[in-house]
Amino acid sequence: MEEFLPTEIRRLPESGRLRIVWSDGHRAEYDYDYLRGYCPCASCQGHHSLSVEFKAPPASVTPLAIEPVGNYAVAFQWSDAHATGIYRFDFLRQICPCQECSDARRESAAESSNEENS
Ligand SMILES: [Zn+2]
Numbered sequence: 001m002e003e004f005l006p007t008e009i010r011r012l013p014e015s016g017r018l019r020i021v022w023s024d025g026h027r028a029e030y031d032y033d034y035l036r037g038y039c040p041c042a043s044c045q046g047h048h049s050l051s052v053e054f055k056a057p058p059a060s061v062t063p064l065a066i067e068p069v070g071n072y073a074v075a076f077q078w079s080d081a082h083a084t085g086i087y088r089f090d091f092l093r094q095i096c097p098c099q100e101c102s103d104a105r106r107e108s109a110a111e112s113s114n115e116e117n118s
């Protein structure tokens, strides 16, 4: 499997988004609330869930700090004082909110639900 690394992670305070540019040239802008809602830590996701689900944050957040974690992830320090989520690069790529990636996810979700029905 191809590995994608972010070559740029930039906060865009005017739009409340985070821009990520990937090593393959792919770029996308992630809403802060979207990222916060996808916080993969156990206290947000519960200990039993296998896949990370979106949990809408009760209030809008902004990242106060973004720290690299090793060479495989970043951690956000959110304005609601939450900072335990470690966002792996492959995970960030997986939840890419751009049109192209959302369409691809919808297609693969449709395919897997077809399999269940057959
Ligand atoms: Zn969390």
Ligand SMILES: [Zn+2]
Pocket (backbone or CB within 6 Å): 026, 027, 028, 096, 097, 098, 099, 100, 101, 102
């Ligand atoms: Zn994308």
